[in-house]
Amino acid sequence: MAEKITVNNGVLNVPNNPVIPYIEGDGIGPDIWAAASRVLDAAVEKAYNGEKKIDWKEILVGGKAHDKTGEWLPEDSLDAIREYLIAIKGPLTTPIGGGIRSLNVALRQKLDLYTCLRPVRHFTGVPSPVKRPEEVDMVIFRENTEDIYAGIEFQEGTADAKKVIDFIRNEMGSENIRFPETSGIGIKPVSKEGTERIVRSAIEYALAEGRKSLTLVHKGNIMKFTEGAFKSWGYDLAEREFGDKVFTWNQYDAIVEKEGKDAANKAQDEAEAAGKIIVKDSIADIFLQQILTRPKEFDVVATMNLNGDYISDALAAQVGGIGIAPGANINYATGHAIFEATHGTAPKYAGLDKVNPSSVILSGELMLRHLGWFEAAELVLQSMDKTIGSKVVTYDFARLMDNAREVKCSEFADELIKNM
Ligand SMILES: NC(=O)C1=CN([C@@H]2O[C@H](COP(=O)(O)OP(=O)(O)OC[C@H]3O[C@@H](n4cnc5c(N)ncnc54)[C@H](OP(=O)(O)O)[C@@H]3O)[C@@H](O)[C@H]2O)C=CC1
Numbered sequence: 001m002a003e004k005i006t007v008n009n010g011v012l013n014v015p016n017n018p019v020i021p022y023i024e025g026d027g028i029g030p031d032i033w034a035a036a037s038r039v040l041d042a043a044v045e046k047a048y049n050g051e052k053k054i055d056w057k058e059i060l061v062g063g064k065a066h067d068k069t070g071e072w073l074p075e076d077s078l079d080a081i082r083e084y085l086i087a088i089k090g091p092l093t094t095p096i097g098g099g100i101r102s103l104n105v106a107l108r109q110k111l112d113l114y115t116c117l118r119p120v121r122h123f124t125g126v127p128s129p130v131k132r133p134e135e136v137d138m139v140i141f142r143e144n145t146e147d148i149y150a151g152i153e154f155q156e157g158t159a160d161a162k163k164v165i166d167f168i169r170n171e172m173g174s175e176n177i178r179f180p181e182t183s184g185i186g187i188k189p190v191s192k193e194g195t196e197r198i199v200r201s202a203i204e205y206a207l208a209e210g211r212k213s214l215t216l217v218h219k220g221n222i223m224k225f226t227e228g229a230f231k232s233w234g235y236d237l238a239e240r241e242f243g244d245k246v247f248t249w250n251q252y253d254a255i256v257e258k259e260g261k262d263a264a265n266k267a268q269d270e271a272e273a274a275g276k277i278i279v280k281d282s283i284a285d286i287f288l289q290q291i292l293t294r295p296k297e298f299d300v301v302a303t304m305n306l307n308g309d310y311i312s313d314a315l316a317a318q319v320g321g322i323g324i325a326p327g328a329n330i331n332y333a334t335g336h337a338i339f340e341a342t343h344g345t346a347p348k349y350a351g352l353d354k355v356n357p358s359s360v361i362l363s364g365e366l367m368l369r370h371l372g373w374f375e376a377a378e379l380v381l382q383s384m385d386k387t388i389g390s391k392v393v394t395y396d397f398a399r400l401m402d403n404a405r406e407v408k409c410s411e412f413a414d415e416l417i418k419n420m
C-alpha cells in the first residue's frame with residue numbers, strides 16, 4: 001500500500017511504497033520525465049526485486065497547470081509537496097523581461113528550500129571541452145532563497161521605481177545611480193541567517209562525505225555588505241560551530257601575522273593531514289577562471305544564489321554539458337526537497353524525443369540516495385557508465401564524440417534499462 005514519507009528530527013522515514021509527487025515540466029519536460037521515470041522504476045524494481053516501488057503522483061505546475069486550472073502554481077500542488085515531503089520536477093518556463101516570475105524560484109521560496117545542491121562530476125567517456133574533465137569533482141551549495149534572485153525589482157518608469165530611486169538619492173544620500181530617470185531597480189538581500197544555514201549544510205556535507213575543502217565564492221571586494229558579509233559570516237560560522245573539524249584561511253592569516261608564512265603553511269598541512277576541512281574563499285571572477293585551469297583545487301563550494309546559478313552551468317559544460325547536470329533543492333530542517341535538473345525547458349527541442357534525459361535521471365539518482373535507496377542509485381550510475389562507455393548517446397554527446405551511435409531520448413532510457 002502506498003504511504004507517505006515522514007520526517008522526525010530531520011531524519012526521513014521512507015516506506016517501501018512511498019508516494020512521490022512529480023511535476024512533468026514545460027518544453028522538453030514531458031520527454032525527459034517519461035524517460036527518467038522508466039529508468040528510476042526499473043532501477044528500484046531490479047535493486048529490490050519488487051519489494052520497493054515508488055507510487056508517482058502527478059501534480060500540476062507551469063503550462064499544464066495553467067491550461068487546466070488557470071493558475072501557474074496551484075496551492076493544491078504546493079500542499080501536495082508539503083504533505084509528501086519529497087518531489088521531483090522537470091523544468092518550468094520563465095518569460096524574459098515581463099510576465100510571470102519564475103515558478104522554479106517560487107517553489108524554492110515558498111517551501112524555504114534553502115539549499116540548492118548541484119554535484120558536478122565526470123563520467124568516463126563523456127565528451128568535454130577541457131583536457132582533464134576527470135579532475136572536476138565539485139559539489140555546489142547554492143543559497144536558494146535570497147540575493148538579487150529573490151525577485152525584488154521595480155520596473156523603469158514606474159512610480160515604485162521613482163519612489164525607491166528618490167529614497168536612495170535623497171534619504172540615503174547616494175549619488176551612484178548613473179541615470180536616475182531611466183533606471184530599473186533590483187534589491188539584493190543577503191542575510192546572516194541565510195548565509196549561516198547554507199554554509200552549515202555545506203560543511204556538514206563535506207564532513208559526512210570525507211571531502212577536503214569548502215570554498216566560499218563571493219564578489220565581496222565590490223559588494224562589501226552582501227557578498228563580503230557572506231564570506232565573513234561563513235568563516236565565523238565555520239570556526240564557531242565546527243571548531244577543530246575545520247581550518248580556515250582566516251586562521252591561516254592570523255598565524256601569518258603572528259608567526260610568519262612557514263608556520264601558517266605548516267598549520268594548514270597538519271590540518272589537512274588530520275582530515276580537517278580547509279575552509280577558504282575565492283572571488284567569483286577568478287574562481288570562474290580557476291575551475292577551468294586548476295579544478296583539482298576545488299571540492300565543496302558554497303555561494304550565493306546568482307553566483308551559484310552561473311557557476312553550475314559553467315561547471316556542467318566541463319563535464320559534458322547541461323544535459324547531464326543534476327540538482328536538488330532541500331530544506332534539511334523540515335525534510336522538504338524537490339529534485340530537478342540544472343537545465344531549463346530547451347523549447348526548440350520540445351516534443352522531439354531528442355534531448356538527453358540524464359540530468360533528470362541523475363536528479364532521481366540523488367533522490368534515491370537521499371531516501372537511503374543506495375542500491376537502486378548505484379544501479380542507475382553503473383548503467384549510465386556502461387551505456388555512455390559503449391558510446392550510445394543522445395545528440396548532445398554524439399556531436400562531440402567520434403563513432404558514437406546517436407539515439408533518441410526514449411531510446412537512451414531503453415539502453416539504460418537494458419544495461420542495468
Ligand atoms: N529549473 C528550471 O526549471 C530552469 C528553467 N529555465 C527556463 O527554461 C527556459 C529556457 O532556458 P534556456 O536559457 O534556453 O536554457 P535551457 O537550459 O533550457 O537550454 C539551453 C541549451 O542547453 C542545452 N540543453 C538543455 N537541456 C538539455 C538536455 N536535456 N539535453 C541536451 N541539451 C540540453 C541545449 O543546447 P544546444 O542548443 O546547444 O543543443 C539548449 O538549447 C527559460 O524559460 C528559463 O527561464 C532555465 C533554467 C532552469
Ligand SMILES: O=C(O)CCC(=O)C(=O)O
Pocket residue numbers: 092093094102103104105309342344
Ligand atoms: O527559474 C528559471 O527560469 C531559471 C532558474 C535557473 O536558471 C536555475 O535555477 O538554475
Ligand SMILES: [Mg+2]
Pocket residue numbers: 309310313342
Ligand atoms: Mg540556471
